[in-house]
Amino acid sequence: MIGRFNILKIETVLILMGIGLLLLYFVIYPVVSFDSGYYMSTMREMHQGNIYFKDIASPYNPLAISILSIPFFFSDFPDFRWSLFLNISFIIGSGFILYHILSHFKIPRILQTFLALFFIILCFTHDGNHIMLEPISVFFQLCALYLYIQHRAGSSFNKLFFIGIFLGLSFLTKQYALFLLAPIGIDILLRRKDILKHIAIIGVGLIFPIFILFIYYYFNDMPVGVFIKNILGKGVNLDIGTGTGIGSPFKLSYLISFLLANAFVVMIPFLIKRSQSNTPDLVFYTLLAASSFSVFLFAAYSHYFQYTFPYVLIVFAYAASSVPDITKNRIFQILCLIALIKIGLLTASTVKHQRRNFKQQAHTLQVIKTHIPSGSRVYLSGPSPAYYYLGNFKSIQLDRIGFSFPGYFYPESIISAMEKNDYLAISEAYIQSFESFKSDFIRKKITLKDTHFYLYQKK
Incomplete structure (x- = not known):
């Protein structure tokens, strides 16, 4: 006993x-989470010579x-x-x-x-x-x-x-x-x-x-x-x-x-x-x-x-x-x-x-990298900020937008920060907010395993 x-x-x-x-x-x-992608992307920018707070916008x-x-x-x-x-x-x-x-x-x-x-x-x-x-x-x-x-x-x-x-x-x-x-x-x-x-x-x-x-x-x-x-x-x-x-x-x-x-x-x-x-x-x-x-x-x-x-x-x-x-x-x-x-x-x-999230993230990354070249300036509105790091993407405005999570900036602020050929990846939850700006972009629908998102490229 x-x-x-x-x-x-x-x-x-x-x-x-x-x-x-x-x-x-x-x-x-x-698995690179929402927060991890934000932090890792910020680390990368710091080691490329950008100064935290001054060149990189962050509340942390x-x-x-x-x-x-x-x-x-x-x-x-x-x-x-x-x-x-x-x-x-x-x-x-x-x-x-x-x-x-x-x-x-x-x-x-x-x-x-x-x-x-x-x-x-x-x-x-x-x-x-x-x-x-x-x-x-x-x-x-x-x-x-x-x-x-x-x-x-x-x-x-x-x-x-x-x-x-x-x-x-x-x-x-x-x-x-x-x-x-x-x-x-x-x-x-x-x-x-x-x-x-x-x-x-x-x-x-x-x-x-x-x-x-x-x-x-x-x-x-x-x-x-x-x-x-x-x-x-x-x-x-x-x-x-x-x-x-x-x-x-x-x-x-x-x-x-x-x-x-x-x-x-x-x-x-x-x-x-x-x-x-x-x-x-x-x-x-x-x-x-x-x-x-x-x-x-x-x-x-x-x-x-x-x-x-x-x-x-x-x-x-x-x-x-x-x-x-x-x-x-x-x-x-x-x-x-x-x-x-x-x-x-x-x-x-x-x-x-x-294990499930690892496989799902690997699949999503493969799809995203097929459509967005490494080093591109990107704003992710819905897709996880993990892909800023995994895809080796840049911020559309590092000293203000940074690698912000979706929902902190109005669509107007995001669009005004974008330049020609910048990418905007939008999940269905946020697509309605950007409808009035679609004429400024080349748009395509990207299908994933069990969902999809919309990819916009600035004209």
Whole structure:
């Protein structure tokens, strides 16, 4: 008969096998997603001498895209998998840091390992198969948090500057990452110990990498006001929306899926109620999880959950540390099983779609490249921005339109940016918007395996 303690060991091994399976499929069947195509095309332009923000329109901060562009130093058109490997390395690196953060709590080593691996597979099944900015942003966040938790335990000031630096790097990866300032700032206030000194040192550290970036832009003739506007994500003048997602509100189904995948976290309130928690600790760890959900105020995407996973797992570990040997708790075991089943389904779904999407993308690329020569200036209104990179296409207006997703610019803006022989690929969802401009183009209908799009070439 398998002992209760061994059940968690078995689940940990199963999760490790799931991680291995997903990695295998990511490598064999690499798929360039909407976001990945945008980022990869931007990387290519950077390595062709164009300056991010100045020559390349983008609402995203440049650090993650710069890091992921390292393969372009070795090839003009590197395999997508090299940048994906970097992205995955940051997810695994975050899992390693999370493991060490969890070591600060009095929980069994097997639970510590389980939660760290669980975090990795959660990220892998929530768009970890694509290049995203979140993994790098979360990595720097967790570096800052690890140092801050060490500082809380030892009250030494020598870590505060580096906490600020990691927060600054996380911000320069993606602006949303600054939500971590809320729990840290409130914790400093509640602890009532050298408040101004804490804030000053962390603030200087935070500003330091931003200042280094500013120096680069200063020597490239970018005024201070324009620089600040860009790093705050306000540097692109879109016709519609803010660049954070159009029509993607948070839905109840997202929360249900999240709770099923992390079923054991429903124990948190009951575990805390039983514990003798001191107020600063309770507020700090609870705020970590609560503030992470603020990213959904901007938009709701699967990969945004990568911001929430580590902090929910940390507050669970904090709550569980008050219960002797929680791994033997029957309710915990049942909830872990529910979470494992959900993760298993997500893993199976990811594997299934990875292979199917790979084949579909290869077919679509072959058709598109038959009709649009490599190096052409193209605007994709409906077809995935992945084909900007896969087809080696240029932007119709790099410093304003860039490689924007469909729906952010009016048809008038797109048409006015186009020159003779530029291409406009339109899916059926957007075709009506461009009907009044069809006389300016040579038009043809391109049929794919199970759908079609319209290809326009400027006369």
